[in-house]
Amino acid sequence: MAKGNVLKSRSTDTKEKKKKGNSSSSKGLNPFSKLSTKLDKKKSKRITGGILLLLSVYCFIAFLSYLLTWKLDQDQVMNKNLFTYMFEDLSEPTANWLGRFGAWISHLFIYKWFGLASFGFCFMFFLYSMRLLFNVSLLPLKRSTIITTVSMVWFAIFLGFFANKVSYLGGAFGYFINSWLDQNFGAFGAFLFITLLLFIAVVVLFNPDFNKIMQMIGLDEILKGRKDKEEKVQTANNVTPTDIHAVNTITDEEIEKEPEPQEVDFSEDEDEDVTEEDLNFTVKKQEEQESESTFEVDDSFEIEEPQEESSTVSAASDENEEDDEFSVEVAEEEEELSDKELNDLAEKFGDYDPKLDLSNYQLPSIDLLNAYGTGKISVDKEELEANKNKIVETLSHYKIEISKIKATIGPTVTLYEIIPAPGVRISKIKNLEDDIALSLAALGIRIIAPIPGKGTIGIEVPNSKPEMVSMRSLIASEKFQNSDAELPVVMGKTITNETYTFDLAKMPHLLVAGATGQGKSVGLNAILVSLLYKKHPAQVKFVLVDPKKVELTLYNKIERHFLAKLPGEEEPIITDTSKVVNTLNSLCIEMDDRYELLKDAQVRNIKEYNAKFIKRKLNPEKGHRYLPYIVVLIDEFADLIMTAGKEVEHPIARIAQLARAIGIHLIVATQRPSVNVITGMIKANFPARIAFRVLSKIDSRTILDGSGADQLIGKGDMLISTGSDTFRLQCGFVDTPEVEDICDFIGNQRAYPEALLLPEYEGEGSEGGSDADLDDLDANFVEAARIVVIHQQGSASLLQRKLKLGYNRAGRLVDQLEAHNIVGPFKGSKAREVMYSDEASLEEYLSTKGLL
Numbered sequence: 063m064a065k066g067n068v069l070k071s072r073s074t075d076t077k078e079k080k081k082k083g084n085s086s087s088s089k090g091l092n093p094f095s096k097l098s099t100k101l102d103k104k105k106s107k108r109i110t111g112g113i114l115l116l117l118s119v120y121c122f123i124a125f126l127s128y129l130l131t132w133k134l135d136q137d138q139v140m141n142k143n144l145f146t147y148m149f150e151d152l153s154e155p156t157a158n159w160l161g162r163f164g165a166w167i168s169h170l171f172i173y174k175w176f177g178l179a180s181f182g183f184c185f186m187f188f189l190y191s192m193r194l195l196f197n198v199s200l201l202p203l204k205r206s207t208i209i210t211t212v213s214m215v216w217f218a219i220f221l222g223f224f225a226n227k228v229s230y231l232g233g234a235f236g237y238f239i240n241s242w243l244d245q246n247f248g249a250f251g252a253f254l255f256i257t258l259l260l261f262i263a264v265v266v267l268f269n270p271d272f273n274k275i276m277q278m279i280g281l282d283e284i285l286k287g288r289k290d291k292e293e294k295v296q297t298a299n300n301v302t303p304t305d306i307h308a309v310n311t312i313t314d315e316e317i318e319k320e321p322e323p324q325e326v327d328f329s330e331d332e333d334e335d336v337t338e339e340d341l342n343f344t345v346k347k348q349e350e351q352e353s354e355s356t357f358e359v360d361d362s363f364e365i366e367e368p369q370e371e372s373s374t375v376s377a378a379s380d381e382n383e384e385d386d387e388f389s390v391e392v393a394e395e396e397e398e399l400s401d402k403e404l405n406d407l408a409e410k411f412g413d414y415d416p417k418l419d420l421s422n423y424q425l426p427s428i429d430l431l432n433a434y435g436t437g438k439i440s441v442d443k444e445e446l447e448a449n450k451n452k453i454v455e456t457l458s459h460y461k462i463e464i465s466k467i468k469a470t471i472g473p474t475v476t477l478y479e480i481i482p483a484p485g486v487r488i489s490k491i492k493n494l495e496d497d498i499a500l501s502l503a504a505l506g507i508r509i510i511a512p513i514p515g516k517g518t519i520g521i522e523v524p525n526s527k528p529e530m531v532s533m534r535s536l537i538a539s540e541k542f543q544n545s546d547a548e549l550p551v552v553m554g555k556t557i558t559n560e561t562y563t564f565d566l567a568k569m570p571h572l573l574v575a576g577a578t579g580q581g582k583s584v585g586l587n588a589i590l591v592s593l594l595y596k597k598h599p600a601q602v603k604f605v606l607v608d609p610k611k612v613e614l615t616l617y618n619k620i621e622r623h624f625l626a627k628l629p630g631e632e633e634p635i636i637t638d639t640s641k642v643v644n645t646l647n648s649l650c651i652e653m654d655d656r657y658e659l660l661k662d663a664q665v666r667n668i669k670e671y672n673a674k675f676i677k678r679k680l681n682p683e684k685g686h687r688y689l690p691y692i693v694v695l696i697d698e699f700a701d702l703i704m705t706a707g708k709e710v711e712h713p714i715a716r717i718a719q720l721a722r723a724i725g726i727h728l729i730v731a732t733q734r735p736s737v738n739v740i741t742g743m744i745k746a747n748f749p750a751r752i753a754f755r756v757l758s759k760i761d762s763r764t765i766l767d768g769s770g771a772d773q774l775i776g777k778g779d780m781l782i783s784t785g786s787d788t789f790r791l792q793c794g795f796v797d798t799p800e801v802e803d804i805c806d807f808i809g810n811q812r813a814y815p816e817a818l819l820l821p822e823y824e825g826e827g828s829e830g831g832s833d834a835d836l837d838d839l840d841a842n843f844v845e846a847a848r849i850v851v852i853h854q855q856g857s858a859s860l861l862q863r864k865l866k867l868g869y870n871r872a873g874r875l876v877d878q879l880e881a882h883n884i885v886g887p888f889k890g891s892k893a894r895e896v897m898y899s900d901e902a903s904l905e906e907y908l909s910t911k912g913l914l
């Protein structure tokens with residue numbers, strides 16, 4: 063994973079570069095810029111926070127004092143600038159408790175600006191200081207700033223209405239606005255206007271429920287009839303199958319638009335062949351792109367929890383609170399519900415909401431991620447020109463003439479696209495890979511001949527100054543934020559600087575390989591972080607396997623939100639090979655269970671199943687439940703195969719073959735992509751592969767079925783092959799402390815009582831014969847008998863739920879119950895008959911058999 067020191071120095075480097083870039087014009091001249099480069103971001107944040115805290119307290123006391131002493135000081139401060147006032151000889155001492163500066167600043171804020179409403183500044187300074195000093199948001203910053211500013215303006219105008227000259231009430235601002243209103247609309251008109259302003263501000267900022275207000279003032283009777291109707295419609299529309307999302311703290315403004323790819327066209331005159339000299343150089347650079355890139359690196363880029371969204375959600379959850387209690391009761395109900403009853407239920411209570419248990423769950427804020435790099439790709443014209451010349455020169459040595467050459471600049475590599483002159487054989491260019499690499503004196507040259515679907519030949523040349531792609535910019539990208547994929551993952555930026563996202567649910571499994579230190583762990587974190595930034599804990603669960611024991615431990619903190627584990631296991635992250643085998647087999651059981659459920663629900667995949675469940679078309683009494691996606695991540699797969707061999711290979715191949723439809727997705731990562739690790743069986747079932755840099759062509763072939771991964775340059779440079787296409791990406795960088803912060807953010811929120819429990823798997827020995835052996839009863843036999851009699855229902859799924867067992871074991875228990883004549887024989891789709899009508903007679907039977 064991240065190598066602490068290397069990384070630290072790298073990130074400080076980039077930060078310094080960034081700062082240098084920003085102040086290049088004043089380089090060496092401005093002592094402040096020197097100072098600021100020395101102080102790192104954290105320190106300057108703290109210092110600014112401290113200054114703001116002092117300022118807020120100082121202003122508050124000075125303003126208070128001003129209210130009592132303004133008459134005495136006004137003559138001294140009137141029409142003077144601070145400097146003159148502070149160094150002036152005055153006969154009278156200043157009355158303000160905080161001296162001349164106190165008197166001057168209060169006069170400025172209260173008299174010249176907003177009057178009494180200026181106290182709002184103290185409040186804002188205080189909020190910002192808490193955020194910068196202690197990293198706590200007492201209130202959502204952006205929203206509080208907007209509300210305070212609007213309130214200050216309104217109060218200044220309102221209080222100014224009552225003043226007949228500039229005074230401390232509304233300040234100069236309030237007074238002059240009022241005198242203008244008075245002149246144009248008259249006093250009454252001005253009052254109406256101010257009231258209208260208040261109304262608009264309240265509606266825009268708080269959107270109050272006027273019905274409730276009417277109710278409070280006693281007009282509810284009139285409204286009652288209308289409200290009943292509205293409620294019905296609202297509950298029915300409340301949750302749609304696809305409308306399951308948590309509170310997203312990333313606001314629309316924070317979403318970054320996709321920049322246009324930067325292309326450089328080395329176009330030539332008319333039809334003549336291109337020579338080094340006559341290639342002229344045009345840079346197509348989109349103006350908007352520049353501004354967007356600057357926006358991305360802007361430090362003042364504030365991320366806020368959108369209050370409106372959270373308030374809507376909490377309002378919605380309030381409304382649903384009653385449904386929640388009721389639906390729980392339904393689940394506890396002992397009798398099975400008929401289809402008609404289910405339909406009635408759906409009609410009456412609306413859709414089932416899987417996220418209701420954690421309805422206030424907030425997705426992590428983007429503030430938790432750092433911005434690395436400048437966010438802007440610098441176009442070094444000289445480098446481009448030089449590379450182009452060398453390519454053209456090398457090709458001309460071999461008598462290859464080209465008619466057009468174009469460069470597209472990506473974060474780490476630039477793609478030179480050439481159109482050869484008619485008659486040139488493509489294979490000839492392809493064979494020149496090493497010669498071009500030699501002439502450019504660069505590693506990682508890759509020739510794509512031809513570029514699929516483009517009719518050109520691509521030569522990828524690494525940039526001399528590669529640009530880091532931060533996970534922050536990827537998460538904030540429009541593409542990812544607006545993605546409606548089931549399991550959206552944002553991995554990096556393509557060679558044309560576009561954000562690359564994919565749906566893990568469609569992949570449906572991923573094989574990841576890369577030599578050590580080439581960015582594999584960062585890539586795996588990027589996948590997990592993407593999902594954490596988009597999904598509610600009810601929707602996805604992770605099974606994490608980490609034989610190295612250090613890579614994934616960070617995710618321990620989100621155990622009760624996002625992890626799944628075997629019953630009775632202490633540690634949610636699996637590090638032990640034998641436990642991996644049990645877990646994989648348990649996942650196979652879960653897979654079989656899910657297929658049973660899908661079959662029973664007569665649907666083809668998990669998406670349809672969940673949609674049906676949400677619509678309350680499936681009966682929880684028959685074992686139906688909302689199915690979260692399960693993402694199984696196995697790091698260091700080579701280690702596992704070496705120690706457990708076939709034992710892990712079989713269940714993995716089985717899951718890989720079958721689990722697509724039921725929402726179990728595998729991500730298998732290895733450092734050693736050799737054929738005895740990535741066997742034919744595994745490979746055949748993993749069409750999607752990610753390759754970071756590997757050390758040999760053979761490794762590249764094993765993972766990608768072709769060369770290329772050996773020509774990457776490391777540090778997150780990767781190829782992703784989705785079966786049909788292969789893309790070169792620069793993987794987004796996310797550092798360990800960032801992942802830790804995200805896990806803390808999630809871990810500190812309300813959680814489920816425990817991690818999702820996978821079905822129990824008892825290992826080879828206990829799998830035994832399927833016939834019930836009367837002498838070898840299951841440890842849960844007595845308990846199972848009681849449950850069956852209490853519920854008067856002899857079904858395996860009931861036992862599965864009540865005893866938290868796997869399908870196979872519950873099935874065996876039912877067989878044993880049948881052998882003891884506690885339940886009747888199998889009757890097709892109907893539940894088995896229960897032979898004991900009450901618990902007492904069962905107890906009697908069990909005690910005669912010596913089972914109690």
Ligand SMILES: Nc1ncnc2c1ncn2[C@@H]1O[C@H](COP(=O)(O)OP(=O)(O)OP(=O)(O)O)[C@@H](O)[C@H]1O
Nearest residue numbers: 063064065578579580581582583584777778793795
């Ligand atoms: N996307 C990236 N952008 C920039 N630098 C990166 C990126 N990914 C990785 N690096 C750099 O490479 C280093 C090694 O990355 P990482 O820890 O992911 O390697 P690894 O392949 O997992 O190695 P190992 O298998 O030994 O854990 C990181 O510390 C970082 O400096």
